[in-house]
Amino acid sequence: xxxxxxxxxxxxxxxxxxxxxxxxxxxxxxxxxxxxxxxxxxxxxxxxxxxxxxxxxxxxxxxxxxxxxxxxxxxxxxxxxxxxxxxxxxxxxxxxxxxxxxxxxxxxxxxxxxxxxxxxxxxxxxxxxxxxxxxxxxxxxxxxxxxxxxxxxxxxxxxxxxxxxxxxxxxxxxxxxxxxxxxxxxxxxxxxxxxxxxxxxxxxxxxxxxxxxxxxxxxxxxxxxxxxxxxxxxxxxxxxxxxxxxxxxxxxxxxxxxxxxxxxxxxxxxxxxxxxxxxxxxxxxxxxxxxxxxxxxxxxxxxxxxxxxxxxxxxxxxxxxxxxxxxxxxxxxxxxxxxxxxxxxxxxxxxxxxxxxxxxxxxx
Amino acid sequence: xxxxxxxxxxxxxxxxxxxxxxxxxxxxxxxxxxxxxxxxxxxxxxxxxxxxxxxxxxxxxxxxxxxxxxxxxxxxxxxxxxxxxxxxxxxxxxxxxxxxxxxxxxxxxxxxxxxxxxxxxxxxxxxxxxxxxxxxxxxxxxxxxxxxxxxxxxxxxxxxxxxxxxxxxxxxxxxxxxxxxxxxxxxxxxxxxxxxxxxxxxxxxxxxxxxxxxxxxxxxxxxxxxxxxxxxxxxxxxxxxxxxxxxxxxxxxxxxxxxxxxxxxxxxxxxxxxxxxxxxxxxxxxxxxxxxxxxxxxxxxxxxxxxxxxxxxxxxxxxxxxxxxxxxxxxxxxxxxxxxxxxxxxxxxxxxxxxxxxxxxxxx
Numbered sequence: 001x002x003x004x005x006x007x008x009x010x011x012x013x014x015x016x017x018x019x020x021x022x023x024x025x026x027x028x029x030x031x032x033x034x035x036x037x038x039x040x041x042x043x044x045x046x047x048x049x050x051x052x053x054x055x056x057x058x059x060x061x062x063x064x065x066x067x068x069x070x071x072x073x074x075x076x077x078x079x080x081x082x083x084x085x086x087x088x089x090x091x092x093x094x095x096x097x098x099x100x101x102x103x104x105x106x107x108x109x110x111x112x113x114x115x116x117x118x119x120x121x122x123x124x125x126x127x128x129x130x131x132x133x134x135x136x137x138x139x140x141x142x143x144x145x146x147x148x149x150x151x152x153x154x155x156x157x158x159x160x161x162x163x164x165x166x167x168x169x170x171x172x173x174x175x176x177x178x179x180x181x182x183x184x185x186x187x188x189x190x191x192x193x194x195x196x197x198x199x200x201x202x203x204x205x206x207x208x209x210x211x212x213x214x215x216x217x218x219x220x221x222x223x224x225x226x227x228x229x230x231x232x233x234x235x236x237x238x239x240x241x242x243x244x245x246x247x248x249x250x251x252x253x254x255x256x257x258x259x260x261x262x263x264x265x266x267x268x269x270x271x272x273x274x275x276x277x278x279x280x281x282x283x284x285x286x287x288x289x290x291x292x293x294x295x296x297x298x299x300x301x302x303x304x305x306x307x308x309x310x311x312x313x314x315x316x317x318x319x320x321x322x323x324x325x326x327x328x329x330x331x332x333x334x335x336x337x338x339x340x341x342x343x344x345x346x347x348x349x350x351x352x353x354x355x356x357x358x359x360x361x362x363x364x
Numbered sequence: 365x366x367x368x369x370x371x372x373x374x375x376x377x378x379x380x381x382x383x384x385x386x387x388x389x390x391x392x393x394x395x396x397x398x399x400x401x402x403x404x405x406x407x408x409x410x411x412x413x414x415x416x417x418x419x420x421x422x423x424x425x426x427x428x429x430x431x432x433x434x435x436x437x438x439x440x441x442x443x444x445x446x447x448x449x450x451x452x453x454x455x456x457x458x459x460x461x462x463x464x465x466x467x468x469x470x471x472x473x474x475x476x477x478x479x480x481x482x483x484x485x486x487x488x489x490x491x492x493x494x495x496x497x498x499x500x501x502x503x504x505x506x507x508x509x510x511x512x513x514x515x516x517x518x519x520x521x522x523x524x525x526x527x528x529x530x531x532x533x534x535x536x537x538x539x540x541x542x543x544x545x546x547x548x549x550x551x552x553x554x555x556x557x558x559x560x561x562x563x564x565x566x567x568x569x570x571x572x573x574x575x576x577x578x579x580x581x582x583x584x585x586x587x588x589x590x591x592x593x594x595x596x597x598x599x600x601x602x603x604x605x606x607x608x609x610x611x612x613x614x615x616x617x618x619x620x621x622x623x624x625x626x627x628x629x630x631x632x633x634x635x636x637x638x639x640x641x642x643x644x645x646x647x648x649x650x651x652x653x654x655x656x657x658x659x660x661x662x663x664x665x666x667x668x669x670x671x672x673x674x675x676x677x678x679x680x681x682x683x684x685x686x687x688x689x690x691x692x693x694x695x696x697x698x699x700x701x702x703x704x705x706x707x708x709x710x711x712x713x714x715x716x717x718x719x720x721x722x723x724x725x726x727x728x
Contacts, residue, residue, distance in 0.1 A: 001365060001584055001587035001588075002587075036565060036568070036569060036575075037565075045562075046410050046414075046416065046558070046559070047558065048441070048557045048558040050410075050414065050416060050651070050653045050654075050655075052410065052414060077412070193412045194410070194411065194412040195410070198409075201400060201401075204400070204578070205400060207578070209578060210576060210577070210578050210579045210583075210584075211400075211576065211577040211578055211579075212574060212575065212576045212577075213574070213575040213576075213577065214568070214571070214573060214574050214575055215574045215575075219574075220365055220574075223365035223366075223587070224365075287414070289414045290414075290655060290656050290657070291414075291654065291655065292654050293654070
């Protein structure tokens with residue numbers, strides 16, 4: 001089988017490439033996807049209660065880049081959603097990230113913006129040299145805030161306490177010295193009105209894009225002749241793990257249907273110190289869907305085969321660089337996206353990168 | 365690319381074959397589908413109001429065959445739905461098919477079951493010889509019932525009045541001499557709880573089934589080596605229309621979102637005599653979905669490229685037989701399903717047929 005572009009992986013990276021390349025009607029494009037669906041981890045679907053859920057955890061689209069927003073707006077209308085997160089601390093539901101509201105609610109104070117600056121300064125514990133993520137947090141926020149919001153959450157998230165984690169994992173703690181309790185402050189925020197999966201379908205709704213699902217590209221690679229491959233899978237897998245497997249943190253999801261209109265007061269509630277899950281997402285609050293029932297998702301970070309979070313530490317970055325060196329030398333393969341670049345990227349970033357790669361391709 | 369089975373078309377026929385063949389782990393199966401989704405005309409999806417709709421018109425699963433019901437129950441739970449249809453006649457909404465209720469409501473009578481038999485007999489108009497569908501209807505039901513329920517509906521449906529239609533189109537008019545107003549009386553009736561698309565996904569959730577979407581099989585046929593092809597597409601297309609194109613009736617769908625809980629009193633209301641559409645389907649009433657909004661679908665039968673209804677008349681059957689003769693002589697291709705057999709089949713029938721073909725294959 002002959003194609004111009006073989007795209008491995010139907011996540012947002014691969015789909016953006018496919019969409020852009022397909023604008024040239026002479027390009028024949030084949031996407032190969034291991035899962036039974038397109039959309040990567042942004043995939044959403046409806047459950048038996050007819051509630052739209054994000055199968056791989058909550059995805060909130062946010063960007064400051066108008067070009068990205070306009071580009072994706074070709075494929076979807078948006079539900080103008082502003083994400084807010086509460087953190088369950090000391091028996092209270094307190095806004096995250098840490099804002100003036102958080103501090104005043106936590107300590108039952110009535111600080112002004114200016115007083116909060118002084119307060120945070122007074123909390124900071126000078127630790128030098130900084131050897132761990134715990135040191136970063138103590139330097140940035142002091143022990144109380146660190147212990148209440150970050151210590152246990154990070155331990156759940158990575159399976160290791162911050163004191164044993166590279167400073168890169170908690171690289172800084174963001175404070176907001178005002179009452180803006182939104183999780184993101186990007187200019188553009190929203191959820192595709194009919195869901196991410198529908199948006200993704202629209203991206204590849206062109207006759208010169210074929211999609212092969214349920215297929216590991218290595219199973220069919222030999223039978224396909226291509227001019228260029230765009231590889232968005234795990235970079236170590238491409239090279240048969242020859243330098244060893246890269247480490248990822250994975251997540252186990254538990255869904256619960258509840259026979260009530262509303263389960264919690266925010267789309268996402270973090271549980272840093274209680275239970276074994278890190279957070280609970282109530283999807284109706286993200287999508288704006290109306291229903292007499294609701295579905296929630298608990299997230300249990302774990303080790304596992306499904307790669308979610310690349311380890312942002314020196315050790316694994318160094319291993320990645322061995323692979324990257326080989327990848328850079330490839331003439332007919334572009335490595336792009338979270339798994340191929342072993343880096344946690346937001347959705348807008350992968351779309352942006354694919355657009356840049358595409359522009360470069362067009363110049364070459 | 366080498367596979368054991370190349371399946372053309374991811375409708376219920378193709379998916380049943382794929383599922384059964386995949387039980388043998390040594391079988392490599394590739395499904396090629398022209399559309400961007402599996403499920404054929406049974407495909408359902410959610411719209412921007414989060415209402416589940418059947419994209420190609422209402423699909424009610426019903427069968428008397430326990431084997432089929434049990435087989436599909438591996439892939440879905442069921443919403444135990446009993447289909448009911450009303451027909452808008454003389455300004456009233458009257459149950460279809462024609463039951464004792466229909467007659468009593470239409471004529472404002474209070475006939476017993478026994479009196480209805482006499483009444484229908486008295487209505488019948490003897491026409492001989494029977495040359496058209498109109499003749500069939502007059503013989504079966506008399507002029508009034510024919511004109512109110514069937515004449516205009518059939519004209520909309522086929523674009524030709526029954527007086528010009530082969531007797532095969534209205535081959536009989538079913539009467540029910542009791543108060544059972546259900547549309548179907550099959551022992552098993554239901555709707556897949558999470559939708560047909562999800563059920564279809566489950567059918568092919570096996571590692572030895574690959575699916576290629578957005579792909580006309582002729583585009584890739586040459587690049588694939590297979591032991592056997594299962595062809596479920598239009599039989600004339602397989603043979604490049606060499607004897608001419610077979611005629612199909614198509615349907616144009618119009619969707620409307622309404623900001624109310626309920627739009628009409630039944631899942632389907634037929635409009636034999638009014639408007640240009642044949643019927644309105646309100647999907648929530650089929651799926652049992654709860655929502656403050658509702659979505660309806662109007663159906664406008666039309667000529668068109670999307671093949672829905674094979675013409676059940678002698679002329680087209682004869683053309684089909686020319687193709688069938690060639691098809692029967694093929695050694696490595698099985699022709700199965702509505703399009704390949706040029707015949708209107710219900711869902712349970714195509715599943716049953718695929719199961720029988722499969723058993724035959726296994727014996728060969």
